[in-house]
Amino acid sequence: MQYRRLGHSGLQLSALSFGAWVTFGKQVGRGAARELIAAAWDHGINFFDNAEGYANGEAERVMGDAIADLRLPRDGFCVSSKVFFGAADAPRPTQKGLSRKHVHDACHAALARLRVDYLDLYFCHRPDPDAPVAETVWAMDTLIRQGKVLYWGTSEWPAALIREAADLARKHRLHPPTMEQPQYNLLHRERVELEYAPLYGELGLGTTIWSPLASGLLTGKYNEGVVGDSRLGQEGYQWLQRWVLGDSGERRVERARAFTALAAELGVAPAPLAIAWCLRNPHVSTVLTGATRVSQLLQNLEALDLDARIDDATWKRVEAAVR
Numbered sequence: 001m002q003y004r005r006l007g008h009s010g011l012q013l014s015a016l017s018f019g020a021w022v023t024f025g026k027q028v029g030r031g032a033a034r035e036l037i038a039a040a041w042d043h044g045i046n047f048f049d050n051a052e053g054y055a056n057g058e059a060e061r062v063m064g065d066a067i068a069d070l071r072l073p074r075d076g077f078c079v080s081s082k083v084f085f086g087a088a089d090a091p092r093p094t095q096k097g098l099s100r101k102h103v104h105d106a107c108h109a110a111l112a113r114l115r116v117d118y119l120d121l122y123f124c125h126r127p128d129p130d131a132p133v134a135e136t137v138w139a140m141d142t143l144i145r146q147g148k149v150l151y152w153g154t155s156e157w158p159a160a161l162i163r164e165a166a167d168l169a170r171k172h173r174l175h176p177p178t179m180e181q182p183q184y185n186l187l188h189r190e191r192v193e194l195e196y197a198p199l200y201g202e203l204g205l206g207t208t209i210w211s212p213l214a215s216g217l218l219t220g221k222y223n224e225g226v227v228g229d230s231r232l233g234q235e236g237y238q239w240l241q242r243w244v245l246g247d248s249g250e251r252r253v254e255r256a257r258a259f260t261a262l263a264a265e266l267g268v269a270p271a272p273l274a275i276a277w278c279l280r281n282p283h284v285s286t287v288l289t290g291a292t293r294v295s296q297l298l299q300n301l302e303a304l305d306l307d308a309r310i311d312d313a314t315w316k317r318v319e320a321a322v323r
């Protein structure tokens with residue numbers, strides 16, 4: 001495993017990390033979840049990502065139980081949660097968003113579900129137009145001062161709002177956001193590469209990027225349509241299917257086909273190739289991966305060795321293939 005600093009902070013995260021979205025509490029059972037955490041840990045992964053909204057908190061329960069069961073040393077791994085969406089199908093006004101109350105309540109609920117005394121990373125899962133940014137910054141700072149959170153950050157916030165939060169923090173001597181969790185993959189690049197570009201140097205912002213495989217699309221598994229035994233084939237995930245496959249104008253499946261054809265020509269599996277491409281960006285602190293079985297996780301770990309085997313001209317061909 002390789003380790004990278006989370007932005008300008010002193011925290012060293014594994015270059016590949018592991019998240020629970022859709023899988024834990026939904027797609028895979030507790031036994032499989034435990035095997036996935038164990039395999040990730042055995043291969044040096046030290047960051048496990050979660051959110052209050054994943055399976056309404058059940059993903060955190062499954063992850064917390066697996067980590068406790070495996071007796072992973074608390075000082076050897078990092079675990080996160082995210083606040084905003086709530087942990088209920090129809091959350092009441094105080095059960096969602098980024099008010100001081102919900103940030104406080106959601107943090108304590110996540111600590112209990114994950115069975116830890118503190119969260120290493122805590123994210124505001126989306127911006128909340130109904131909560132003043134200053135209130136959220138104060139709420140996060142309070143949790144840090146109480147020792148319940150170590151680093152706080154945002155997920156899919158516009159750059160201007162991240163800067164506003166950082167400016168407020170500086171003005172009032174509060175803890176500023178350390179990291180952002182954006183989507184980043186070969187089909188989705190602008191925010192990480194353009195919008196956030198000034199923030200890496202200005203704020204020392206780290207990134208824990210998500211969906212490096214575009215929910216599996218870049219493995220080629222959807223090249224000929226949606227297969228039942230996969231994320232997009234899950235009951236109740238038709239919205240995700242529409243989002244991942246896009247409309248015909250976006251040509252997303254076509255682009256995935258071109259990418260997987262090139263991977264075949266290069267003699268490498270598409271999944272590690274797509275993940276290795278994300279790792280080439282120095283502003284990526286860690287690539288958050290997901291998997292429903294250990295064999296996928298092991299294949300994805302091959303990404304760590306790929307960059308050394310692929311020259312710049314070939315990477316240009318990879319980028320050209322998905323344009």
Ligand SMILES: NC(=O)c1ccc[n+]([C@@H]2O[C@H](COP(=O)([O-])OP(=O)(O)OC[C@H]3O[C@@H](n4cnc5c(N)ncnc54)[C@H](OP(=O)(O)O)[C@@H]3O)[C@@H](O)[C@H]2O)c1
Pocket residue numbers: 018019020021022023027049050125155156181182209210211212213214215216219221229230231232271272288289290291292293295296297299300
């Ligand atoms: N902050 C946010 O808003 C946000 C949003 C999304 C995700 N995230 C975080 O980022 C993590 C990773 O995102 P993601 O799960 O979307 O990542 P991803 O790598 O784009 O997709 C992972 C899924 O692709 C399939 N897959 C993975 N490796 C494969 C392989 N080698 N061969 C074939 N199929 C493979 C598996 O699904 P199947 O086996 O079902 O096909 C797996 O669950 C999440 O768990 C979550 O922690 C955050």
